[in-house]
Amino acid sequence: MAILGIQIPYRLPTWEDNGAYEALLRRHSRCNASECLYHGGREQAEGSGPWQxxxxxxxxxxxxxxxxxxxxxxxxTWECDGCAGPGYQHR
Ligand SMILES: [Zn+2]
Ligand SMILES: [Zn+2]
Structure with missing residues (x-):
């Protein structure tokens, strides 16, 4: 059994930040390139390397x-066409 009785701090700012960021990553984890080259498809990715x-x-x-x-x-870091190119109006 785990040792209980440790006071858990009410606010956990860093954990919350990480969780929010990971949730964001998961929600938007797809490739929006005009032509996706990954064999696994736009919604698959690897943790590091060329297919991150x-x-x-x-x-x-x-x-x-x-x-x-x-x-x-x-x-x-990377910027999408919409952010990197102010004159680029796609859809
Ligand atoms: Zn891709
Ligand atoms: Zn953008």
Whole structure:
């Protein structure tokens, strides 16, 4: 049995932040590239490497696999067309 009786702090700010971010990642975990190259499909991704999914650093509403946007394996941030190109009006 686990040892109970430890006072659990009422607020857990860092845990909540991480949870919110992961929930966001999960909710938007799909590749929005015009042509997705991943064999597993747009909704699958890997934890690291060329097939890791990156979310737009500005709106977090679009995502891409690194390979689908020709990003290097060490690229950590990415912006979708809508945020990166102000003159680009798609749909
Ligand atoms: Zn993709
Ligand atoms: Zn964006």
């Amino acid at each position: 999914l990156l979310l737009c650093s500005s709106c977090a509403a679009e995502g891409t696999h690194r390979q689908c946007s020709h990003l290097s394996n060490t690229t950590a």
